[in-house]
Amino acid sequence: MRIAVIGAGVMGLATGWALKRRGHEPVVYEQFEIGNPHGSSHGRSRIFRLAYAEDEYVRLAQEALGLWRELEAESGETILELNALVEIVGALEDSTAQTLERCGVAWERLDREEAEARYPIHVPEGSFVVVQPEAGIARADKALQAFARELDVREHMRVRPDEVEADAVVVTAGSWVNELLDEPLNVKVTRETLCYFRPDAGGLPVPSVVSFKPDLHIHDMYSLADPKYGLKVGAHHQGAEADPNVPGEPDPALIERITAWARGTYRLADPDPVAAETCMYTTTPDETFILERRGRVVVGSPCSGHGFKFAPAIGERLASLAVA
Numbered sequence: 001m002r003i004a005v006i007g008a009g010v011m012g013l014a015t016g017w018a019l020k021r022r023g024h025e026p027v028v029y030e031q032f033e034i035g036n037p038h039g040s041s042h043g044r045s046r047i048f049r050l051a052y053a054e055d056e057y058v059r060l061a062q063e064a065l066g067l068w069r070e071l072e073a074e075s076g077e078t079i080l081e082l083n084a085l086v087e088i089v090g091a092l093e094d095s096t097a098q099t100l101e102r103c104g105v106a107w108e109r110l111d112r113e114e115a116e117a118r119y120p121i122h123v124p125e126g127s128f129v130v131v132q133p134e135a136g137i138a139r140a141d142k143a144l145q146a147f148a149r150e151l152d153v154r155e156h157m158r159v160r161p162d163e164v165e166a167d168a169v170v171v172t173a174g175s176w177v178n179e180l181l182d183e184p185l186n187v188k189v190t191r192e193t194l195c196y197f198r199p200d201a202g203g204l205p206v207p208s209v210v211s212f213k214p215d216l217h218i219h220d221m222y223s224l225a226d227p228k229y230g231l232k233v234g235a236h237h238q239g240a241e242a243d244p245n246v247p248g249e250p251d252p253a254l255i256e257r258i259t260a261w262a263r264g265t266y267r268l269a270d271p272d273p274v275a276a277e278t279c280m281y282t283t284t285p286d287e288t289f290i291l292e293r294r295g296r297v298v299v300g301s302p303c304s305g306h307g308f309k310f311a312p313a314i315g316e317r318l319a320s321l322a323v324a
Helices: 010-021 055-075 097-102 112-118 140-148 174-179 252-265 308-323
Strands: 003-006 027-030 045-048 085-089 108-110 128-132 136-139 152-155 168-171 188-197 208-212 219-226 230-235 275-283 291-294 297-300
Touching: 003 010, 010 027, 010 140, 010 297, 010 308, 045 055, 045 208, 045 219, 045 308, 055 097, 055 140, 055 308, 108 112, 112 128, 136 140, 136 219, 140 308, 168 308, 174 275, 188 252, 208 252, 219 252, 230 252, 291 308, 297 308
Parallel strands: 003 027, 003 168, 027 152, 085 208, 168 297
Antiparallel strands: 045 136, 085 128, 108 128, 188 230, 188 275, 208 219, 219 230, 291 297
């Protein structure tokens, strides 16, 4: 089959990789270049975790883990660096422990002193930690290059589905998705802010940490290791709506909130961020993914701000839709 993919972010490249493994020769079009800072896939790291409140996301992450390992073996790149995910909670039911238990995923409970001895974090009085060891980060930049290694990627080409000759066209255009579809998706595009810090790790591993809004299992803030500065921290789904074609800067108010949270959550060598940047989110009302076929067009966007970890598994699904 002649298959085109529009958008060479992580989902488009993962789809190309999955198609290549099926014996196809997809052409991937990218309006900028691989790893560009305008979309949702750039940077050095993204959280990888199996910990979710929903069984289906745990299962999808387990599938993705196996595929990430296959990509590592094929490419010779180390993409996953698993220094654990930490949930700081006051009650076990506020964590993902019950879901992990149902899905057969290892987890561990640490009291405050044990957690602070193992990781460079602060645990408030009255709280404890649930650790999911098989978690940490995916090296985003290395992942993009590994997926793209044997693909025909045509950079600096902005095309529409009706402009390419193909039996199927996979649209993985992130925040630009509604510019390419005849029937728009019900999505919100926001520009999110994240900051980088230097942790006072003292040789300890820097875990990923997620915090939750009170009484709701909804992420509020998130953090993860960064290969350059040590620590990356973001405010999840807190950014203002934005046009991806208009450049934007980090939100000063969010930088303040992120900094306050980082100071309270990690031991820091420097209390102030050393850098800040933005990342686009394209989000459905229920924060799930859209993977569907419309005639010869396969829609693989958005991923609602939490899709990177699942990329190889999403790529498999989009490839299956494309060749159906």
